[in-house]
Amino acid sequence: MPSQCEAHDGPVRARSEKYTHSSIEKDRLAPILKDDNMDLSTNIIRYFRIMNKDLNAISIFVAVAETGGFSKAAKRLGLTNSVISHHISKLEEKLEVTLFYRSTRKVSLSDQGRDFYSAVAEPLATIENALADLVANKISPTGTLNIAMPAFMPEPKIEKLLWQFAAQHAGINLDLSYSDHRQELIDNGFDLAFRLGSLESSSIKARKLADIKLKLVGAPNLFQISAPRELEKCRFVQLKQLSDTLHLSQRDKSTTVNINEGGIRVDNIYAAREAAIEGHGLTILPLGMCQSAIGANKLVDILPEWKLNTIPLYAVWHNTARRNSLIRKLLSFIESGMSNDTQPNSESEHH
Secondary structure, X not given: OOOOOOOOOOOOOOOOHHHHOOHHHHHHHHHHHOOOOOOHHHHHHHHHHHHHHHHHHHHHHHHHHHHOOHHHHHHHHOOOHHHHHHHHHHHHHHHOOOOEEEOOOOEEEOHHHHHHHHHHHHHHHHHHHHHHHHXXXXXXXXXXXXXXXXXXXXXXXXXHHHHHHHHHOOOEEEEEEEEOOOOOOOOOOOOEEEEEOOOOOOOEEEEEEXXXXXXXXXXXXXXXXXXXXXXXXXXXXXXXXXXXXXEEEEOOEEEEEEOOOOOEEEOOHHHHHHHHHOOOOEEEEEHXXXXXXXXXXXXXEOOOOOEEOOEEEEEEEEOOOOOHHHHHHHHHHHHHHOOOOOOOOEEEEEO
């Protein structure tokens, strides 16, 4: 997602000559790169040692760009504000550009800062992920994953796999936050989120985990409905997060129904279910949310011969997440546990 200082806005421009071909950098590296007495690997190691200090500064720059402030970046990296400020000033001095505009209220990227962020953020993440994976293969994984969850997880297997993962990896802490509202990854400090429905266009990684079946349900004997067109006259308990349009299909037929406005609107899926059980209208629920109520005859399946469109369930995380190795380990564990699913999972990057 775009940061507070709009690090992702606009096209990626050509990088400034000042930081791609710095005369200072040439002077520092020339003796190394031209030393014919060293093999390539030795040259690379020496080059990396010289660049290591720069990578630290660039990593701090990326953190400030993504969080929108020195204090937030310091909190993310476990450093003090003065250390953050020092490294940014030194980096600007070396590159001979202003990367951030500072005021007493906020920090925002300059044009050169946006260009620089576009150039370095993804390569830096690739380097950090590669190093983290190498370390992870040698030692037991440790750390905390902050995970945003929907108020109701419609695929019960996933929660069970989360508990199993925590039990098998004592060094990894899972901090789960449940909400009916979509929680932003960077702004709210989440490493990973499970989200229902279509994804907004943004620079995030996404992996589809399941397609969630939905049911149109209501209290027994409340409505006598024989065709989809009759739904337009029915009362509904509407969940605000869902569309006001129903798409139903039956074999080779399909139809669209607009939900009648009015009645009850809620933003909590449990409230929608309870209102439907009490007879206040029809509602749309994930199968896992209403199956037991249907079995107990508290709710009935309306037009069971017609199917509603499924809703995709995704795991999403930011391109430059600092916990990418733990995220991939968790998602691999979940996918392995759900390997009996008929539909293949896919990973993509949304822009």
